[in-house]
Amino acid sequence: MKVSFVGIGLMNGSLSLDLQHLYPDAVMQGISRKEATLKRAFDLGLIHQTGDLHQLQDADWVFVSIPVEAIAHLLPQILDAVGEKTLVIDFGSTKSAICQAVKNHPKRDQFLAAHPIAGTEHSGPDAAVSELYKGKTIMLCETALTHDALLDRAEKLFGQLGMIIRRMDPVEHDKHIAYVSHLSHITSFMLGKTVLEKETDEQNIFDMAGSGFASTVRLAKSSPEMWMPIFAQNKQNVLETLDEYIRNMNAFKEKLAADAHEELLAEMKEINKIKTILEHK
Amino acid sequence: MKVSFVGIGLMNGSLSLDLQHLYPDAVMQGISRKEATLKRAFDLGLIHQTGDLHQLQDADWVFVSIPVEAIAHLLPQILDAVGEKTLVIDFGSTKSAICQAVKNHPKRDQFLAAHPIAGTEHSGPDAAVSELYKGKTIMLCETALTHDALLDRAEKLFGQLGMIIRRMDPVEHDKHIAYVSHLSHITSFMLGKTVLEKETDEQNIFDMAGSGFASTVRLAKSSPEMWMPIFAQNKQNVLETLDEYIRNMNAFKEKLAADAHEELLAEMKEINKIKTILEHK
Numbered sequence: 259m260k261v262s263f264v265g266i267g268l269m270n271g272s273l274s275l276d277l278q279h280l281y282p283d284a285v286m287q288g289i290s291r292k293e294a295t296l297k298r299a300f301d302l303g304l305i306h307q308t309g310d311l312h313q314l315q316d317a318d319w320v321f322v323s324i325p326v327e328a329i330a331h332l333l334p335q336i337l338d339a340v341g342e343k344t345l346v347i348d349f350g351s352t353k354s355a356i357c358q359a360v361k362n363h364p365k366r367d368q369f370l371a372a373h374p375i376a377g378t379e380h381s382g383p384d385a386a387v388s389e390l391y392k393g394k395t396i397m398l399c400e401t402a403l404t405h406d407a408l409l410d411r412a413e414k415l416f417g418q419l420g421m422i423i424r425r426m427d428p429v430e431h432d433k434h435i436a437y438v439s440h441l442s443h444i445t446s447f448m449l450g451k452t453v454l455e456k457e458t459d460e461q462n463i464f465d466m467a468g469s470g471f472a473s474t475v476r477l478a479k480s481s482p483e484m485w486m487p488i489f490a491q492n493k494q495n496v497l498e499t500l501d502e503y504i505r506n507m508n509a510f511k512e513k514l515a516a517d518a519h520e521e522l523l524a525e526m527k528e529i530n531k532i533k534t535i536l537e538h539k
Numbered sequence: 540m541k542v543s544f545v546g547i548g549l550m551n552g553s554l555s556l557d558l559q560h561l562y563p564d565a566v567m568q569g570i571s572r573k574e575a576t577l578k579r580a581f582d583l584g585l586i587h588q589t590g591d592l593h594q595l596q597d598a599d600w601v602f603v604s605i606p607v608e609a610i611a612h613l614l615p616q617i618l619d620a621v622g623e624k625t626l627v628i629d630f631g632s633t634k635s636a637i638c639q640a641v642k643n644h645p646k647r648d649q650f651l652a653a654h655p656i657a658g659t660e661h662s663g664p665d666a667a668v669s670e671l672y673k674g675k676t677i678m679l680c681e682t683a684l685t686h687d688a689l690l691d692r693a694e695k696l697f698g699q700l701g702m703i704i705r706r707m708d709p710v711e712h713d714k715h716i717a718y719v720s721h722l723s724h725i726t727s728f729m730l731g732k733t734v735l736e737k738e739t740d741e742q743n744i745f746d747m748a749g750s751g752f753a754s755t756v757r758l759a760k761s762s763p764e765m766w767m768p769i770f771a772q773n774k775q776n777v778l779e780t781l782d783e784y785i786r787n788m789n790a791f792k793e794k795l796a797a798d799a800h801e802e803l804l805a806e807m808k809e810i811n812k813i814k815t816i817l818e819h820k
């Protein structure tokens with residue numbers, strides 16, 4: 259079995275660790291624009307060989323985990339290069355533009371659009387960890403456009419990784435994910451920005467920031483190279499979430515300014531409901 | 540040794556566990572308006588006896604961990620009731636109004652204003668955990684107004700709990716803590732609200748919310764009864780953080796709408812700096 263990884267950082271690196279555990283004889287090929295990334299991935303044992311986008315003919319799997327605008331851009335030429343038995347899967351956090359990019363490709367049925375709801379705020383080969391995907395949901399889009407046998411193969415593999423499969427239309431996916439993922443990255447980045455601008459004495463952040471702040475600002479450590487393209491590609495949905503979030507934030511501010519304590523208390527109690535939803539996970 | 544706890548939830552409950560470990564013979568007295576809380580604290584072994592605010596004469600320590608407006612309100616009568624050897628310490632997340640409330644009290648030197656930078660999003664006696672305070676910072680305010688011998692006793696105890704002591708003016712404390720703690724609670728509550736309003740199908744939150752969302756929204760599980768009074772008591776500082784945060788959020792939205800990708804990328808890279816500050820902790 260040969261697995262080609264286009265991009266070999268947190269997502270594909272973690273996947274390689276699990277696949278090597280499942281398939282000890284598999285050959286892992288790494289493809290990246292960055293020499294240093296390939297070298298590091300090799301040293302960490304995430305890949306056995308390097309290659310380029312013209313060397314995909316004999317790959318059983320091609321996993322594409324790079325910034326989403328690069329996925330949309332490169333996917334057609336990746337499909338051009340693959341052999342008959344190859345299945346190409348992308349792990350981008352947006353799905354509409356990516357599906358659109360290969361909509362009319364003659365090998366569309368050798369592609370599966372996927373979004374694993376897994377990750378950490380870290381990036382690069384050193385961020386790779388075993389069992390990143392275990393117990394996590396993977397969203398699959400436009401599964402009817404993927405060849406049945408290849409889709410079966412993919413679903414079997416995701417099952418072996420311990421993932422929970424859910425199917426969703428790419429337009430729906432991008433709308434919902436803007437709320438439950440993209441928005442929280444932006445609120446976190448803006449929290450980091452606001453605190454950094456004000457607390458010019460880093461010692462105060464260091465001393466006074468508790469685990470609550472650390473948790474809320476964690477996503478502000480995420481890779482801008484990965485996340486800026488996600489916001490750009492999902493622009494309309496993200497702008498809508500920002501409008502609603504800012505409206506809620508302004509309303510909260512006005513209530514606080516007006517000493518509307520009972521209203522704020524009732525509102526916060528209502529929001530506490532998120533506890534029940536998340537803790538059932 | 541007799542320790543009186545005014546309020547016996549997460550903060551005082553956790554403290555009781557550590558104090559019982561350090562001083563196995565100490566008697567722990569619980570005081571609360573809520574019968575059910577006292578009963579539960581007793582059943583969990585957090586307290587040995589119950590009492591009321593008139594039974595503080597023989598206490599060596601009185602720890603006050605209740606909503607901040609209740610601290611400011613009750614602190615004068617708590618000081619009225621204590622004996623000569625008693626030290627009263629509050630654990631409120633705001634310090635100015637609390638210090639102000641006992642400024643001219645004849646027993647002012649038997650009070651120490653403290654804010655341990657420790658906690659979780661959970662509340663009540665069941666939230667109590669051992670070693671909550673270990674390795675955490677405790678901010679002490681107006682230490683010059685506390686009797687030297689009592690201050691020494693407190694600092695020794697905080698040392699035994701493994702805490703790092705830092706002194707700060709209460710007005711400064713409230714200004715900084717608005718940024719590194721109060722703001723993040725509000726951003727988290729508003730994130731929870733925005734998602735709950737939009738995702739009326741809870742299954743979507745359940746399936747699509749990853750660890751990133753869970754981390755960013757974690758503080759929205761916090762007790763409204765504890766947090767609403769904190770925002771109210773630190774109103775001016777909190778409103779200022781909200782203004783700056785909303786300004787940053789609007790600017791981000793406008794840049795995204797205008798496709799100012801290079802600017803957004805540069806901004807996010809700058810914010811990544813929070814990583815270095817937090818990871819040095």
